[in-house]
Amino acid sequence: MPIYKAPTRDTRFVINEVLQLEQFSQLPGFENAGADMVDAVVEECGKFASEVLAPLNLSGDQQGCTRNADGSVTTPAGFKEAFRLYQEAGWGTLSSPVEFGGQGMPHLLGFVVEEYVATANHAFGMYPGLTAGAVSAILSKASPDLQAKYLHKMVTNQWLGTMNLTEPQCGTDLGLIRTRAVPNIDGSYAITGTKIFISAGEHDLTENIIHLVLAKTPGAPESSKGISLFIVPKIMVDDDGSLGARNAVTCGSLEHKMGIHGNATCVMNYDGATGWMVGEENKGLAAMFIMMNAARLGVGIQGLAQAEVAYQNAVRYAQDRRQGRALTGPAEPQEKADPLFVHPDIRRMLMDAKAFTEGMRAFYLWGGLLVDLSHKAASEEERRLADDMISLLTPVIKGYGTDKGFDTCVQMQQVFGGHGYIEEWGMSQFVRDARIAQIYEGANGVQAMDLVGRKLALNGGRAVQAFFAEVDAACAAVNDKPQLAGLAGQVEKANGELKAATMWFMQNGMTNPNNVGAGAHHYMHMMGIVGLGLMWLKMGAAAIDALAAGTGDKSFYEAKLVTARYFGERFTPDVGALRRKLETGSAAMMELPVEAFATA
Numbered sequence: 035m036p037i038y039k040a041p042t043r044d045t046r047f048v049i050n051e052v053l054q055l056e057q058f059s060q061l062p063g064f065e066n067a068g069a070d071m072v073d074a075v076v077e078e079c080g081k082f083a084s085e086v087l088a089p090l091n092l093s094g095d096q097q098g099c100t101r102n103a104d105g106s107v108t109t110p111a112g113f114k115e116a117f118r119l120y121q122e123a124g125w126g127t128l129s130s131p132v133e134f135g136g137q138g139m140p141h142l143l144g145f146v147v148e149e150y151v152a153t154a155n156h157a158f159g160m161y162p163g164l165t166a167g168a169v170s171a172i173l174s175k176a177s178p179d180l181q182a183k184y185l186h187k188m189v190t191n192q193w194l195g196t197m198n199l200t201e202p203q204c205g206t207d208l209g210l211i212r213t214r215a216v217p218n219i220d221g222s223y224a225i226t227g228t229k230i231f232i233s234a235g236e237h238d239l240t241e242n243i244i245h246l247v248l249a250k251t252p253g254a255p256e257s258s259k260g261i262s263l264f265i266v267p268k269i270m271v272d273d274d275g276s277l278g279a280r281n282a283v284t285c286g287s288l289e290h291k292m293g294i295h296g297n298a299t300c301v302m303n304y305d306g307a308t309g310w311m312v313g314e315e316n317k318g319l320a321a322m323f324i325m326m327n328a329a330r331l332g333v334g335i336q337g338l339a340q341a342e343v344a345y346q347n348a349v350r351y352a353q354d355r356r357q358g359r360a361l362t363g364p365a366e367p368q369e370k371a372d373p374l375f376v377h378p379d380i381r382r383m384l385m386d387a388k389a390f391t392e393g394m395r396a397f398y399l400w401g402g403l404l405v406d407l408s409h410k411a412a413s414e415e416e417r418r419l420a421d422d423m424i425s426l427l428t429p430v431i432k433g434y435g436t437d438k439g440f441d442t443c444v445q446m447q448q449v450f451g452g453h454g455y456i457e458e459w460g461m462s463q464f465v466r467d468a469r470i471a472q473i474y475e476g477a478n479g480v481q482a483m484d485l486v487g488r489k490l491a492l493n494g495g496r497a498v499q500a501f502f503a504e505v506d507a508a509c510a511a512v513n514d515k516p517q518l519a520g521l522a523g524q525v526e527k528a529n530g531e532l533k534a535a536t537m538w539f540m541q542n543g544m545t546n547p548n549n550v551g552a553g554a555h556h557y558m559h560m561m562g563i564v565g566l567g568l569m570w571l572k573m574g575a576a577a578i579d580a581l582a583a584g585t586g587d588k589s590f591y592e593a594k595l596v597t598a599r600y601f602g603e604r605f606t607p608d609v610g611a612l613r614r615k616l617e618t619g620s621a622a623m624m625e626l627p628v629e630a631f632a633t634a
Contacts, residue, residue, distance in 0.1 A: 036460030037350060038088040038343050040080025040150045041395070043590065046073055048396045049142065051576045052569075053403055061410045067140050075143055079125060079150050086116050087154035094157055094296030095463045099237075105284040107236040107298045113158060117239040125151070126162045126191040130169060134185040142402035148332050149395070152339035156467045157296030159336075161194060161234045167328035168195030168246050175313035175321040176265070183271055184244055194240050197325055198229040198247040198266075198302060213304065215249040215264055215311075224306040225249055225266055228286070231474070235300030236268075236285035242277060243268040245302070246325065247309060248318050255316070263318030264309035282307040293466030327428055329475045331401060334431035337439025338394040340468035344446035344461060345387040351450055351459075352380055374449065383445040389601040390438055392594075393566035396573055401431055422497035423504075426489045427565065433481035434562025436471035443468045482554035485561070486539060498536060505529045505564060508571045517595055518574045521602035525567035528609035532560050535613045542619065552623050553616035560612045563605050574598040 049055050050069050058064040094110040101107050120126065129144035130136025144166065151159040169188050172181060187193040201211050213227025225247055229235075236243070245266040254260030270278040286301040313321045352374040359365075360376035374380045404427070407420035447454035447461040454461040472478050490498050509526040512518040535557055543550040577591040577598075585591060 036088075036092060036343070036347050036463075038084055038091075038154050038346060040076075040084050040153070041342065042076050042080040044392060044395060045076050045080075045146055045149075045399075047576070047590070047594075048399050048573070049076075049146075051580065052396060052572050053142075053399060055140070055142070055403070058403075058407075058410075061406075061412065063138050063140055063406065063410055066138075067143065072143065075128070075139075076146055078123075079147050082119070082123065082125065083150035083154035086119055087151060087158055090116060090158065091155040091296075092460055092463065094155065095293075095467075096295075098295040099288055099298040101236075101285060101288045101298075105236070105286075107238065107285055107288065107300070109161075109237050109239060109298065110157075110296045113161075113296065114239055116158065117161065120151075120162070121191040124190075126165065127189060130166065130189040131173065134169075134173075134181075134188075135190040140402070141405040142399055145331070145335060145398060145402040148335050149339055149342075149398070152332075152336045153343045155296070156336060156340060157294045160294065160297040161237060161239055162191055163332055164197050164233060164325070164329060165191065165195040167325035167332075168197065168244065170328055171246060171263070171321050171325040172265070172312060174324050175263070180265060180310055180312065183275070184265065184267075187242070187275075188244055192240060193242040193244055194234060194237075195244045195246060196232055196235055197322070197329065198232055198235075198245050199322065200231045201228060202230055211248055211250065211261065213247065213249040215251050215262060215309065217251070218308070221310075223249075223251070223264060223309050223311060225264055225283075225304045225309045226306050227304050229302045229304070231289065232300045232302045233474075234298055235302045237298050241269070242271070245283065246312070246322070247304065248322060249309075251315055258319050260316050261318040261322075262315050263312040263321045265312055266304065266307050266309035270308065292469055293463065294470055326475060330428050330432040330481070331398070331405075333471050333475045334401075334428075334433075334435035335398050336471045337432075337436030337468065338391060338398065339439075340464050340471070341387060341394075341439040341442035341446075342391045344443040344464040344468075345384070345391055347460060347464075348387070348446035348449040349384060351453070352384060355450075357451075380449060383449055385597070385600050386604065387442045387446060389570075389597050389605060390442055390566070392573070392597060393569050393601060394435055394438070396569035397427075397565050398431055398435070400569065401427055419500060422493070422500055425492070426485070426497040426501060427561075429476075429481035429485040429489065430558055430561050430565060432475065433478040433485070433558045434565075436468070437478055437559070438562065440465070440468045440472055478558075479555065482558040483551065485558050486550050486554045490536065490539065495536075501561075501565075502529060502533055505568050508568050512571060512575055515575060515578050517578055518571065518598070521567070521571060521574060521598050524602040524606040525564065525571060528560075528564050528567055528606040531609045531613045532557075532564050535560060535616050538613075538617050546620065548620035548624050552618075552620035556612040556616040560609045560616075563609050567601065567606055570598040570601045 049072050090112045097110040099107050125147050127136045128139045129141045132138040188195055215223040215225050247264045247266050248261050250260050251262055270281055272278045282305045284303050286303045289299040355374050356371035360372050365372040365376045404420045404424035408417055411417045443465045447465055450461055453459050509522045512522050539550055573594055577594040580591045
């Protein structure tokens with residue numbers, strides 16, 4: 035049976051000692067997020083995830099969801115009761131607005147909940163996972179009447195939300211959607227069309243589901259400039275807030291998927307369903323991107339989540355499983371064989387996982403803080419800087435985080451040898467579940483192109499220059515800490531490689547845009563490694579300060595310093611290799627005619 039224990043100690047270290055959340059206590063929303071409150075939230079959510087959700091993960095994968103004859107969907111055994119506990123505890127409300135029933139705490143703490151829930155049970159976490167993004171879109175773009183009608187019960191998770199974009203003939207190119215919205219005389223719209231891949235499109239966890247649907251009104255441009263956004267409830271909501279008749283929206287079928295079997299991924303049919311426009315006509319894509327950007331950060335966290343649970347199980351297996359002898363001589367002569375931990379190749383995989391998961395945790399938590407500061411920082415300049423930075427890093431958190439998260443799951447499965455291929459150990463599920471995170475909410479190739487095609491040049495490159503400066507400053511800040519001299523030099527060199535790659539794009543992208551497309555994936559991974567290097571510098575500095583203060587948790591901080599050294603030695607050299615790949619351009623990649631790819 036797979037195990038999971040929430041990494042609460044590591045989370046508290048990053049929030050309290052690295053990011054030093056208490057320094058922002060004077061800002062709105064931060065006043066109640068002192069160290070004691072942070073510790074309580076982290077520990078209690080960790081306990082809930084480990085004790086309530088994790089035990090349902092394997093059984094949920096094996097049982098899956100059931101579509102019933104009436105089109106309703108039954109979730110796996112235990113999910114409904116677990117969601118009741120989740121909703122009653124208010125785990126989904128931490129960072130939601132107080133005026134609609136939320137707790138108004140920093141987004142950073144909401145991200146912690148997302149990590150723990152996704153790690154314990156990825157499929158379960160997808161049911162409430164899109165609701166916060168839907169709330170953000172409604173809060174930003176919908177009329178006061180629609181906000182009053184839907185937000186309170188969505189914020190408090192009495193109702194959950196979905197995102198309906200993809201159709202059978204189109205995914206990323208949403209200008210091709212065929213769903214139509216015809217005006218009714220009462221100001222509502224009749225929505226007709228089919229949407230696919232709709233996470234949590236139908237389920238039995240809540241009494242209502244609020245769908246956010248992209249559609250085109252009559253006469254709208256046949257491009258992405260003609261898309262509008264609509265609220266379409268599963269059950270109609272009367273003016274007094276009570277539920278009325280069933281709307282004309284149904285689950286046509288459940289997708290048969292590689293993983294996340296416990297989540298209902300639906301084909302949704304809209305047959306003249308009643309909906310209400312959110313925001314302006316033909317401006318729906320901008321409204322949906324508010325939701326999409328929130329979802330992309332959440333998916334990046336999912337990449338870390340599956341890597342974390344796979345790592346925890348691989349560590350346990352490597353401790354228990356005996357195979358061969360240490361190369362330097364028997365480590366435990368009294369036993370017939372040594373534990374797997376004595377073998378350098380096993381250590382390589384486990385250290386790679388440890389360096390990634392702890393670095394990525396700090397990276398996304400910093401991202402959560404940037405989200406908060408983009409809204410709450412004291413000055414306009416600070417808010418702009420935070421918004422620039424998180425806009426730049428969102429595709430990196432999603433793309434690099436899920437690419438590396440999946441790779442880590444595969445390596446942790448490798449630690450198990452043949453047992454990793456057997457379902458009862460759970461490693462196969464972690465690999466299968468992690469795979470989707472590289473695909474949905476914008477495939478990672480789209481993330482890479484968003485990064486290099488849009489974010490680098492935005493505002494004259496202001497955001498990427500701020501990122502370079504942040505890394506340079508972190509390298510300089512540890513000059514008085516000789517234990518980090520090696521890492522600082524390695525991260526500084528990697529940042530130089532990233533700067534050079536950025537300049538190469540500027541010099542070669544205009545003459546041939548394919549050069550940018552050919553190097554986008556490499557560039558995204560370069561920035562991901564440099565970003566984690568930045569985090570390891572900050573974590574290393576915090577660990578040194580704690581050791582100097584005479585902390586009672588010496589082994590924890592010493593392990594941080596060793597892992598930081600490992601990251602510098604084993605991860606940062608890849609940045610130079612990726613730059614060399616990037617600078618080969620697109621010539622060989624694009625030269626062959628399509629016919630040359632035929633195999634028969």
